[in-house]
Amino acid sequence: MVKIKVTFPDGAIKEFDKGITTEAIAKTISTSLAKKAVAGNFNDQLIDYQQGLVEDGTLKIITKDSPEGLQVLWQTGAILLASALSELYPKMHFGEGKTTEHGFYFDTDNVDGQVAETEFEKISQKMKEFVKANMTIEYKVLSEQEALKAIDGDPYRMELVKKIAAENNGQVAVHVLGNFVDVSSGAKLAATKGVKIFQLLSVAGAYWKGVSSNPMLQRVYGTSFFKQKDLEAELKRRQEARERDHRVIGNDLDLFFVDPKVGAGLPYWMPKGATIRRTIERYIIDKEVSRGYEHVYTPILANLDLYKQSGHWDHYREDMFPPMDMGDGEMLELRPMNCPSHIQIYNRHIRSYRDLPLRIAELGMMHRYEKSGALTGLSRVREMTLNDGHTFVTPDQIEEEFKQTLQLMVSVYSDFDITDYRFRLSYRDPKNTHKYFDDDEMWEKSQKMLKAAMDDLGLDYYEAEGEAAFYGPKLDVQTKTALGGEETLSTIQLDFLLPEKFDLHYIGADGEEHRPVMIHRGIVSTMERFTAYLTEMYKGAFPTWLAPQQVTVIPVKNDLHLGYCEQLRDRLVANGVRVNIDERNEKMGYKVRQAQVNKIPYILVVGDKEVAEKGVSVRRYGQDNSKEVKIEDFVNEILADISSYSREVK
RNA sequence: GCCACUUUAGCUCAGCAGGUAGAGCACCACCAUGGUAAGGUGGGGGUCACCGGUUCAAAUCCGGUAAGUGGCUCCA
Incomplete structure (x- = not known):
């Protein structure tokens, strides 16, 4: 018998017969462990409890009470859901089933009408039947031909099978539960009995493979736990999140409203909401003025040519309101960003290197034509006022100014007691460069510069391709909404492009003209989004300085x-x-x-x-x-x- | 924009096998009222989102439009 070597988390190495399962290994360790265990983590990949090990590697036994144990349960919940659905709706096609932060989902496409929440009762009933029957979930490795046969013409799974087969020498690992064959990866429990405690939550549309030109499937969400009280805790958490939602609190406390008669995404600030906003505005203006910013007011309308020159018309048109044709050849545009306005302020005078860094700031109102489906309360609107600022610096001032801006941000966050956030370095998408200004060298240079500054400051961050502005890379501060969505609150952006486009210059110590660099930054975001964020963070119980009535x-x-x-x-x-x-x-x-x-x-x-x-x-x-x-x-x-x-x- | 669902009084919601509307809170009036989370009685308030269709009859059934919700795609 061929042997394999298995390394355990404590460093111990033992030999076993090739093909031994995690279950068998767990039993050699202790019966109590074998009882709690549900799967294995072999070479950093979750595997089924009964899947045979065929090579040397490190193995961690996954138990019910671990986060990975929940992953396995949720994977099983997903296949249970899909299997029940395929029995109830024989013509249904299936995409992928996956786990989420709090549960699982499966993508479905039913030709006779998509599943709706009204059918949850029926679907749950069928799932319970499967649980009660304690059906086995079989792990199998099939050839491409066998797999294609097993999924019986389902176009989505067919695509998955072909892709997986191409990557794995024609082999496709599947899980089979009843009549359903799941080709999406992920370790699962050996039988349905483990998914006794589950709840279906919602349905929502989702594009096949997340691509908007693909057909839209119906995603059915659910969650599951090993213990009833964990499910109850999760449902309570969801309920509390809804109560924390700024739209709910904003309505209860009469802070703001959106009136369909006026237009979607155009919020009204009621006296109490306006008081909160005014307090934030006064605070941030004072703070910025004390840090050397010069606050200005500039028009929210401008000649379209301004945005043609800036590149917004080429790269940002989708998000802009259509221009107003004044009938005499003049075209006016509602501004989507304030940068060109502040550039005009820079250009009003000849600037010396002694003037730099020049910090121009404004609570700048902007209009963006957000897609109707993207609008959400105050956090995603079509008219917004940004705590905007643009610093014009010499190239060798970039790093220092970046650090100062970051310090300002950290100081503001401390005043608001904001602690739950992550830094994100947002780069352009290297596979989709046409979305961005076309200058590879500029992108390389500025992206490296940002990263170096963050490393120098010793701050934790993660990197994301495809999240940059069209004119340059950004440092974004990512926060979470009450309902779990991620949003950008603050942002600091490097820009070598607009100074070129507007032919900006300053007179250096040598008496020659030089090109400045722009740093775009928003500290407390837009008044709309920031107020929404604070409302959720404080659950409407604003600290005294912000409270509308103290x-x-x-x-x-x-x-x-x-x-x-x-x-x-x-x-x-x-x-x-x-x-x-x-x-x-x-x-x-x-x-x-x-x-x-x-x-x-x-x-x-x-x-x-x-x-x-x-x-x-x-x-x-x-x-x-x-x-x-x-x-x-x-x-x-x-x-x-x-x-x-x-x-x-x- | 896309898929599903939703839209009834200021707010939260009930009503719906089709026979022209109801509750609680809020609001107004009167009575009562001296110590830290709801005193009592009465009253006003709705073209049942909007447009069209089916029907003797539509809040209720069907279609369209708008807005909202859950997500997806896209972004402060």
Whole structure:
């Protein structure tokens, strides 16, 4: 018998007969391990529990309680779903089934009408039947011919089989459950019994292979766990994510709305949302001015020629509103970006090397024609105001300015207590270069420069091809929305192109003309997206400095205490605090509840005792106790709170 | 833009084997009301998204348009 050598995570090496399964090996280690185990990780690849090992390698036994164990369960959930579907809808075709961050999906295409959520009951029932019957899931390696026969004319799986066969000497590994043959890879449990606890979640369209020119399949999402309480926790997590959604909170707290009569993606800011936005705007302008930025205002409309010169008309037209034909030959365009506007400011004067870095900033309103399906609340809109800035530097100032910009960003993030983000270096797509400005040398140079600066700063990042702006590579700061989507919040971009296009120059120490480099940057993103992000991060309970209403004053009895409340209010207003008296004819318990529901940071209750002692009874949002303090002390407390921004960890 | 679903009072939603609308909250009025999460009674409010079709009759069935939701594609 031929032997193979298997290395274990602890470094031990043992010999086994060739063809031995992970299951058999687990049993040699301990019966309790064999009980918990569901699969193996052999040479960094998940394999079935009963798949034979035919070569030397390292093996990790995968147990139920590991993340990889869940992957195996979800793979099994996917094939169970597909198998149940193929029995219910015999004409259905199948794409790939995969795992996601929180479960699994399978892509389907039904000629008699796509599956809808209304059929989940029926589908779940069929899946439960399969679980109850504890059907075996067989791992097989077939020839291309056998595999094609097994999938019986399904065009999508046929494509997969041909591709896999071409890559594996004509061999195709498949899993078979009932009548269904799954050609998508991934280790699975040996039988359906393990997928006892599952839930179908939603359906959504998805292009075959993620290519928009391909047909659209129906993707059915589900999730599964080994324990009921884990499923319940996951469903609760999903529910809480929905409650955190800025669209829900924005509606409940009356922050903003979008009116179909006015147009999709054109948000209205209600007084409370506008207060939050104004606070952010004042904050960031002050911060930038203190860092040497010069804030300007420029028109949101410009002659189309400006965007022809900048290259936007060539490379960004899809995202632009169509130009307005003024009838006399003039074409006006709603600007999609502010860079050309700031270039005009640079060009207004002859610039000396002594002027650089020149930092131009603006809360610049822009319009982009986003596709209807992309619009989402405040985070994806067609009219937006970007915290935009462009620094014009000499080539040898690039690195220093990049680092300073990054420092500014980190400082702002700290003020807002934003901690959950990743840096992404966004390069052009080398296979699709026509989307970008055509200058290989420029791209090579600037991409290398960005990477070197990040390495020099010792910051963690990941690299992504195809994410660059058309004019240059970017450092993006990626964050997550409540519902799990990834979004760019901040961005710093190097640009050698626009200075060329607009023939920018500065006079150097040598008295000659030189070409400056531009750094585009957005720190707090657009007001729309940033407000959406903060709303979700704070769950609508904005820290005091941002809260639309910071204090509510509740008199115990209007007739006796209203006068004192007014004095108190005036004192706070004089200190710039946003405060209201709740003098409605209601019980105070009712008013306290209203204040809590509206997530107002401070509730001040005032009765005889407070009047007598020139004090207030203070209750913080989310707490169920209150404390008595002098007015003086409360004013100091809230002012300290406001000036600390969001930094205090609650 | 694409696939599926959804659209009923300011908000959240019920009603629907076709017979011209209901609840809770909010709002208004009156009564009650002194201590930290909802006092009572009454009232106003809807061309059932919009356009068309089927029918004696459409919120309900069918088609179209718009907007929204879940995703995909694309991006701050």
